[in-house]
Amino acid sequence: MRERLVIIGGDAAGMSAASQARRLRSPAELEILAFERGHFTSYSACGIPYWVGGVVQERDALIARSPAQHREREIGLRMRTEVTGIDTGRGRVRARDLESGTEEWTSYDKLVIATGARPLRPPVPGIDAPGVHGVQTLDDGQALLDSLAPEGPRRAVVIGAGYIGVEMAEALIQRGYAVTVLNRSAQPMATLDPDMGRQVHEAMCGLGIEMVNGTEVTGIETGEDGRARAVTTAEGRHPAEVVVLGTGVRPETSLAAAAGLPLGAYGGLLTDLAMRVRGHENIWAGGDCVEVLDLVSGQERHIALGTHANKHGQVIGTNAGGGYATFPGVVGTAVSKVCDLEIARTGLREKDARAVGLEFHAVTIESTSRAGYYPDAGRMTVKMLAERRTGRLLGVQIVGREGAAKRVDIAAVALTARMTVEQMTALDLGYAPPFSPVWDPVLVAARKAAQAVREAGY
Structure with a gap:
């Protein structure tokens, strides 16, 4: 009897799982159906700052495998379709076509949750205004590029100085913008100790980036057209035509939480070594929506990296396809x-x-x-x-x-x-x-x- 594997999310973890499961099981044995709410599959989100900065010239250079290529391998793929509910008791998901608005239930024998992460948005007035950009997907990157002005005032504020914030600040400098980075920590790159982050601060200043450390954003001012025009802090006001969020990400697990699946301290799904969601025999999860074991501290951590997501997908696809594989953990590289x-x-x-x-x-x-x-x-x-x-x-x-x-x-x-x-x-x-x-x-x-x-x- 043919089984159905349903996958929520069409990027690294989800489509790696789909591809690996297809290698192990034929279409006659296993139907694979993936839902993706965006316009793209299997792309490098890590490459977005280099595309925005012009180092990578074409968006499609970041795409490893298109929807058409997946379908050629007999992987069913529904693009621009958002899963809105998971019914674990009856083994089904509810999905909405974002173009037509129609919704329907689809049953599954095995389920993979690969919903990724969402940018953290400071809870301040104006944070959802046009001109304020998260940079998590290719759609986000395209929206940011489309908003960049070829002339006139070209001022950008980046909120946050982690990996994305630092990389986006450099990208906007390369696009000819005057860039200010607002950072709540004492030094940029809080993933480093402050004495090491100080060297990053000096390098950013050397690029002409204005670094404001130890500050909290209090709001986004908007113009008459409703678009962002400045970012305010307790210390001052920073004019901007473009605002980029580099404040980190959280696991996108709202669907999982509503379905009663187990979440950890960082809000990510908890899995066993086989990437199976704890307590659920036929549900797996991987990528930026899960927490993983830190092999050094022995604690669960949330680390959003494409390297991990692809490995998770390989493990999940092997297990969902009838094989055996494990993901032991990370050291945080x-x-x-x-x-x-x-x-x-x-x-x-x-x-x-x-x-x-x-x-x-x-x-x-x-x-x-x-x-x-x-x-x-x-x-x-x-x-x-x-x-x-x-x-x-x-x-x-x-x-x-x-x-x-x-x-x-x-x-x-x-x-x-x-x-x-x-x-x-x-x-x-x-x-x-x-x-x-x-x-x-x-x-x-x-x-x-x-x-x-x-x-x-x-």
């Missing part, structure tokens, strides 16, 4: 850039470690991306946290020029393997003057951390 300054982190920050009761040594070193005598050797700063007594690596942050960011992958592997900083010092890393000093910066930091552990003498 992320990279970004501001102009030529590269930013990377993995594992725990100082406040993360304290929050879960870990005591640690924190060390910081300065080094270069290449041998010091080799041309264009760029400076980099590496900060490393090691657990007191055991010396277990807890986290690494790197800020520097070309060649800095991807070095964090060394630490990501070490964290996954639960290595100590002493063990890291013996890693056999590649060396040649164009690529690294004799002692790679990550190993220099590991040596310093190992020394701190030994000298403490616990």
Whole structure:
């Protein structure tokens, strides 16, 4: 008897699950039907700032697989269709065609929830006015591009200085806008410790971006046409024709919550190692709408990254297709850039470690991306946290020029393997003057951390 797999969400996690399930099960065995409320499928949301900034010229370059390509593989796909309800008791979903407004119920044998995340919108007057843009989907990116003026006043305010805020600020500078970033934290990139975020602040100021740290947005002023014209804070007023939200995201789990599915502390769906929603045999969830296990802290976290979403989809598709796969968890690795300054982190920050009761040594070193005598050797700063007594690596942050960011992958592997900083010092890393000093910066930091552990003498 043919089963039906219904998928809510047509981007990374949802369509990866669909594709993997189709590899394992033929159309005669498994009908696959996906609902997507937007205009696009299987695209790189991470690439939107580079498209907005003009580094990527064409929107379609961000699309890995179109609806037509999915349908060629006999994956049913209903575009511009929003799922409005889940009935777990009767095994069905209610969906509304956004063009015609008609609604109907569709039954399922197996269900995948891949509803992604939604931008956080500060609860202030005017936040929903035209001209205020979240940047979560290709539709969002297109709306922002369409709003950019070719002439006249060209002022933009970015609210928030996380990854999206920093990347969008650079993109708008590249489009010729005067940009102000309003940030509630003491330094940009709160995913870093403040001492490392200070270097990001300096780089943003060097681009001509006005950085206002430690401030709270109080409202969005609008003009007679109802469009945003300025952003206000307790300290002042910042004129803008364009306002971009870079305040982070929350899991989009309103459907799941209404259906009574289990949610965690961050509002994300809770799953087991097979990405199955806890307590529900035939429902899986993945991507930005779930919480995942942090392998370093042992806590559930919400981390919205396409790398995780695609892995979730592979695991879900394998299990929904009759195979077996698991997703063990993450260590929290992320990279970004501001102009030529590269930013990377993995594992725990100082406040993360304290929050879960870990005591640690924190060390910081300065080094270069290449041998010091080799041309264009760029400076980099590496900060490393090691657990007191055991010396277990807890986290690494790197800020520097070309060649800095991807070095964090060394630490990501070490964290996954639960290595100590002493063990890291013996890693056999590649060396040649164009690529690294004799002692790679990550190993220099590991040596310093190992020394701190030994000298403490616990």
